[in-house]
Amino acid sequence: MSPKNQVHPLSYLCVKLVSAQLIQALSDDEGRNYDVVLEYLFDATYEVVQELLKNILNSVNLDAATRFSCLQVLLRQDVRKLDTGIFPHSYYEAILKVITQKGTGLQQLNLKGVWVRDHPAQLSELVTNLTKLKILVIPHMADDQVLQAISKAQSLSVLDISGECSFTSSGLRLIRNETLTCVDIGYFGKKSICQQDESDCDIIAEMIENLPNLTCLRTYSFTGTSLLTLYRKNSKHKTRLKYLHDTGTSDEVIEAIINMCEQLKSIHLDTPQKGVICRLKQLKKLNCIKLVHHDSADLLDYLADSGAALQVLKLNHNKRNALDLCDVCLCVPNLHTLECFQLKLAFSQMDTFFMNLENIEILYCDVSDSSLKCILMNCPFLKRVIIGCVINMTDGDVFRLCAECDFLCLEELWLSCARGLTCISVELLMGHCPNLKVLGQLSGWDIHQEEIEYLRSVILYTNTDLTLLPLGTFS
Structure with missing residues (x-):
């Protein structure tokens, strides 16, 4: 239960x-x-x-x-963390004024719900006054005036200036900081950073050089190209980056990454050139990989050689060749999280078990029901399962799964398109999985709203910690 x-x-x-x-x-x-x-x-x-x-x-x-x-x-001067939440435009200026006057002790400020890009002078004054800031989240808001104020905040460790901002390279060059470890900047998939024609990769290269303790450069998708620029300038330069995201990675770029990022633990590569993935084995601390439009043969070669070090594997957009999850299982015995998006998947060996897998997401993939059943049966410690594909399982299949598997660790189960499942499967899973707390996406099951309301009333009156999703009405 x-x-x-x-x-x-x-x-x-x-x-x-x-x-x-x-x-x-x-x-x-x-x-x-x-x-x-x-x-x-x-x-x-x-x-x-x-x-x-x-x-x-x-x-x-x-x-x-x-x-x-x-x-x-x-809001008092001793409050350390503030997340403003979402406010209408008419409140923006007043909120900035209140925080500037009363929030001088803040160490963490998130203005994500208050888009104050039309008030750069007030935002600059706010940053200048909050001398203890360590974390500042202001996406889509920064300009050169704001960056000048940020450059004086020498306690900052995390800075989010991502999105469509109006700063220039001159403003970015002002940020020279020994404490900044994590920066969000730019848009996913876009090279453009500043409001000018200067090479954005060169600007990011300068930023990496000016932030010696930077461990994470998020959002920006061409970090490898920037590192190559820096590598050509000084091949002995070492960074402390533990995460990076690159697009169209060439052999020259991966050479720069390998030589400059010895601390790298997580990497996201979009459309890497052939042979690049195999070279990742030279990054000895790597334990998390995300690949988009990758070469299947390169991936399998890498996993066969260095898969034992991986804990997280995320694969997107490759339906040219089927990926046999048994190969992943055999090569990556310590895998903790597996995410598959728009792939062709298979599971060929019934006696292959993922003994450490806790989280799995399979979204918009070509995969058979038999393979999905093997995944559920051969991963004994699963905590979170999200399957966003059309599946043809019936209540009888769920009954047999429950009879054969304990699902002792399962906390979250999402089956987004399972028209063969009814209210009976909900009751089976509720009664069988001792740690199940979230069950969805029931709008894709053969269930009527009245049945869901009945189950929710049972959950309420029995004080059961289970959420049936979606929460709203559905047909």
């Missing part, structure tokens, strides 16, 4: 209770209770205030005016 809901800790219940009282007290437009609330929370620790802000600002059904009032009153 799926697990029972545990009693929420007292701290959680207190946050919910006090949040509700604060929302009620601060929901009037005249602010009559502001002083009373301030006095009430005067002795509260910053952790308490921080949790109250997090709970209130991320309340989906709470109006913007009340959330803003709570931000005004609750």
Whole structure:
């Protein structure tokens, strides 16, 4: 049987209770209770205030005016983390002003729901005032003025300036920092970074050179080309990169990566040239690989030679040749996570077992029902299974799977298009899997809304910790 809901800790219940009282007290437009609330929370620790802000600002059904009032009153100089949540445009300038004045102790700020690119002066002032910032998330917002303020924030370790920004190479060159370890910049699949014609790969190369402790350059999809630029300039230069993403990787580029990125643990290659994947075996610390439009023979050669070091394997877009998952199993015995997107898959040997696999995603792949059954039966420690392909299993197949497999670890199961499964399969899985907490996507099953509502009522009255998805109505 799926697990029972545990009693929420007292701290959680207190946050919910006090949040509700604060929302009620601060929901009037005249602010009559502001002083009373301030006095009430005067002795509260910053952790308490921080949790109250997090709970209130991320309340989906709470109006913007009340959330803003709570931000005004609750934000104190000792609060360390703030995620503003989503606000209407009319609140942007006021929110920046409040954070600038009261958030001077913030170490982590996420403005993702407040797109303030039209207020660069105020955003620059905010960054300048928040001298303790370690994590700053401002996608689509930065310009040269903002980057100049960021360049003075010498405690930053994580910076997100991804998306369509209006800074130039001159602004990026200002960022020289010993503490920055992770930067999000640019768009996936686009070389363009700045608002000018200068080579963007050259600019990223300079950024890597100016950030000696950078371990992760996310979002940007042509890091390898930038490393080649830097390698040609100084072949002895070493980076601390542990993750990179490259597109159209050539033999020359992979040579630069191998020589400059000895600490690399995770790599994402889109359309690498033939022979590139085999050379990944020279990266001794690599344990996570994502490949898009890859050569199947190169992949199998690499796995046969160095697969034992891999824990995560993500493969996209290759239906030219069938990938036998048994080959992956035999070559990658320590595989923890496997993701397959638009592949042709097979499972040829019934006696082959993934003994360490916990997470598997199979989306839009050509794969037979028998292969899917083998995967479910031959991975005894699966925790999360997502199958986004058309499958023709019946309730009888699910019954036989439950009879043959314990599914002791299974926590999440998604079968997005399984028209042969009915309410009977839901009940079978609920009763058989002791740790199952999420079951979906039931809109793709042969189930009526009334049956789902009945099951949800059973789950509620038996205090079962199981979510049936989607939560809304479906036909």
